[in-house]
Amino acid sequence: MKVTVVTAFPDFLDSFARTSIVGRAVEKGLIDVEVVNLRDFAQGNYRQIDDYSFGGKGGMTLMPEVLERALHFVRGEGTKVLFPTPVGAVLTQDLVEALAREEHLAIFCGHYEGLDERFVEKYVDLEYSIGDYVLTGGEIPAMTLIDALSRLVPGVVGKELSVADDSFYNGMLDTPHFTRPAVWQGMEVPAELTSGDDAQIEKWRRRAAASRTLSRRPDLLGRANVMDYLEDEAYL
Ligand code: ADE
Numbered sequence: 118m119k120v121t122v123v124t125a126f127p128d129f130l131d132s133f134a135r136t137s138i139v140g141r142a143v144e145k146g147l148i149d150v151e152v153v154n155l156r157d158f159a160q161g162n163y164r165q166i167d168d169y170s171f172g173g174k175g176g177m178t179l180m181p182e183v184l185e186r187a188l189h190f191v192r193g194e195g196t197k198v199l200f201p202t203p204v205g206a207v208l209t210q211d212l213v214e215a216l217a218r219e220e221h222l223a224i225f226c227g228h229y230e231g232l233d234e235r236f237v238e239k240y241v242d243l244e245y246s247i248g249d250y251v252l253t254g255g256e257i258p259a260m261t262l263i264d265a266l267s268r269l270v271p272g273v274v275g276k277e278l279s280v281a282d283d284s285f286y287n288g289m290l291d292t293p294h295f296t297r298p299a300v301w302q303g304m305e306v307p308a309e310l311t312s313g314d315d316a317q318i319e320k321w322r323r324r325a326a327a328s329r330t331l332s333r334r335p336d337l338l339g340r341a342n343v344m345d346y347l348e349d350e351a352y353l
Contacts, residue, residue, distance in 0.1 A: 118219065118270065119149040121191045122259045123184075124226040125166055127154045129256045139264055142273040150263060151191070155179070155226075158186040170230050177229035181236040184225060188240055195220045197242045201258030202231055203251050205244030208262065210285035212245065216262070217269040224262065226255030290334055292325040 122130050134143055134150040142148045159166045160183075167177040188198065197219050206212065216222060225232060225241070237244070247258045267273050284291040295306040309321035330337055 118217065118266070119151065119221045120263050120266065121151040121153055121196075121221070121223040122226060122256075122263075123153045123155055123187045123191060123223065124254075124256055124259070125155045125179075125228055126226075126254070126256055127152045130260065133260050133263075138273060139267050142267050142270060145272070147270050147272050148263075148267050153187060153191055155183065155187055158183050158190065167229060173230060179227060179229075179232045179236075181233040184232060184236045185240070187225075188223070188236075191223050193221055196223050197221070198240050199224045199262070200227065200232060200237055200241045200244045201247065201255035201262070202227060202244050203246050203249070205246040207249075208245045208247050208258075208265075210265075213262070213265045214269065216243075217266050222262075222266075224255065224259040226259055228254040285337075288337055289326040290330045290337070292322050292329065 124130060130150075130152045134140065134152065139148070139150070143150050155166055156164055165180070166183050167179050170176050170178045192198070197216075199216075199222055201224065232241075245258070245262070247261050252258065295310060299306045299311055307321060307325075309317045312318065
């Protein structure tokens with residue numbers, strides 16, 4: 118899949134797209150991340166990309182004609198246009214999974230007050246928020262989405278099984294993880310995990326995920342059948 122990020126701050130994205138797991142996925146050609154400088158589409162001596170918001174208190178808004186020129190440059194046949202904004206739909210694993218099925222996403226990063234609403238109305242397919250707090254721009258939400266998407270592309274995360282076990286994959290939080298030594302400062306790894314018995318391990322994992330989800334994020338449980346996981350009522 119391909120993700121294009123249109124931003125006035127391309128440096129922000131460049132190092133991200135070259136680093137760690139996402140960087141390796143880009144290098145291997147598993148995901149294509151294109152960073153486009155919005156300023157390349159500005160016109161006039163000042164190469165202006167934004168202006169004061171009408172009726173605002175001095176904040177700046179990205180201009181629709183600059184955004185439209187950038188859009189015409191990046192848009193292909195099946196491009197879905199995304200705008201990260203705190204007023205958008207909250208980004209969940211389900212939404213990430215739906216977006217991972219798209220061929221090409223173009224993310225338009227707002228800065229200052231955001232994008233002119235007429236551009237949003239005319240061209241944006243999805244406004245998304247990464248949480249109920251306000252950032253200075255859309256670059257971090259763009260990186261957040263790309264990072265989450267890249268993990269779903271086959272071959273990006275070493276062991277595909279580990280993705281299937283992660284939090285939210287089946288509507289549950291992930292289990293705790295342990296490594297060697299089996300006893301550290303008097304604290305023992307749960308016996309099931311060191312038993313070598315696959316059925317016992319699986320049972321422990323399902324219970325641990327269910328009880329953790331129940332105590333920390335009961336709001337998630339509507340999506341998963343918690344009784345399947347707990348297998349008895351001791352935790353309820
Ligand atoms: N831009 C500023 N804050 C944001 C948020 N919480 N989510 C997505 N985009 C944003």
